Each structure stands twice: as C-alpha cells, then as structure tokens.
Amino acid sequence: MANVETLARPYARAAFEVARSANALPEWSAKLTFAAGVAATPQASEAFASPNLQVADLLLLVMPPDENQDSL
Template identity: 55%
Template sequence: MSQALTLARPYARAAFALARDAGAYAHWSNALAFAARVAADPQVAGLLGSPRLTHADAVDLLAIDGATQTMRDFVALLADNRRLSLLTEIAGLFEELRAEAERVVKARVTSASVLGNGELEGIRAALVKRFGRDVEIESAVDASLIGGAVIDAGDVVIDGSLKGKLGRLQAALAN
C-alpha cells in the first residue's frame, strides 16, 4: 500500500496543480472519483492491464462525461505510464490536497446511536473552534460503542465513547 501511495503522490500533485490553475477543484474531484470507481471495478481492473486495451479506449472508459481535454490528457498520461491501477490512491491524495488548500477538515463522527442535526451541528461548531477551519462531518453508527461517540478528524481522534472510557478504566485498574 505504501508503495502505491508513493507512486501515486506525484500524479496527485500534478492533478491538483492542474485543478488549482483552472480553478476547478470540484470538477477534478468528480472526474478522479469517477475514474477511481471505474478502475476499482474487478472486471475493469482486469481489462486495464490488458495489452489489447488502447490508451484511447482507456481514456474513453475512465473519463467522466464533460471531461476537459486536460483531464483526458491526464488519464492518457496514466495509461502511457501504466499507472491506471493507482487511480484510487491518486483520487484520495487529491482530496487531501484539496481539503488542505480549501482549509477544510473532514471529520467522521461514529456514535452508538443516530445523532440529530442539532447534536451534529454542536460537534461541528466545537471542531471549527478547535481547528480554526471549516469542518465537513460524516456520521456513522456503531452500536458496540454502547454510548457516546468517537470523532476522527485527520490526525486527531477524540474517543468519548462509553466503550473507550471502560477500556481506559480497565487499563488503569490493571496497572
């Protein structure tokens, strides 16, 4: 996995530079996400490695409708360099670069039960205050947490779950 990320990083940076210069972060995000989803399909993945697939066919298969010529050229470059299998990693790295440039923190809030909009907004406001950036929240439910929530915002993980508290209490008592 780390080798794939290492190989994908320069392509993600190049795509990001092209998107920045064109002022088209959202369009590039959509195009890369589409290409990554298509390339990740098991049937397509086998096809992408075939020497019978021309670069033009690969571009037609992976380019989103309405893709600019620059985007099509980018996919063609990936095909030329036999890097189409890295599209998932490239798309992920691109999103990280975009979030950093747009000063957005993406947070995942996993709770024991479904949180209401008011609760999510309160968490978002607290995270905005903590990070000094806009925060996009994705929520999930994991009943095994028993109560509370776990917030994963990049390098920061805040475990306010009952399961986490019990685990810390057990570790403290064991020492």
C-alpha cells in the first residue's frame, strides 16, 4: 500500500491551487489546520471508521464552527 503522503500529495496540490487562484491562502491554511486538529482526535478517528456516517456528517465534523454550513 502506498504511504499516506503519496496518496495525499495530489489533493494537497489541488487545494493549494484552488486557494492560490482565489487569493485565499491564509483562509485555506486556517481551515486545513483546524480540520487536521479535529481529525487527530480520538472521536474523529472513531467517526471516520463508522460506516453509518454520511459524507456531509463527516464534513460538518471537520468544518470550523464559523463556516457557512449551507454550502454542503
């Protein structure tokens, strides 16, 4: 199996390009830092492993609280 960094690299590049083209690097950095912090918690690990959760529920778990959740 490929390592995590190899799998994540194309997604990281795509996120960077979207943020750069929107001139929103600081905002994206803050959101990704928040999401990484949430993902590192035991509760998130448990939620990510659950087959009963929907993708929208997982996104709500990692979105900063001040984000507009209507965009889901």
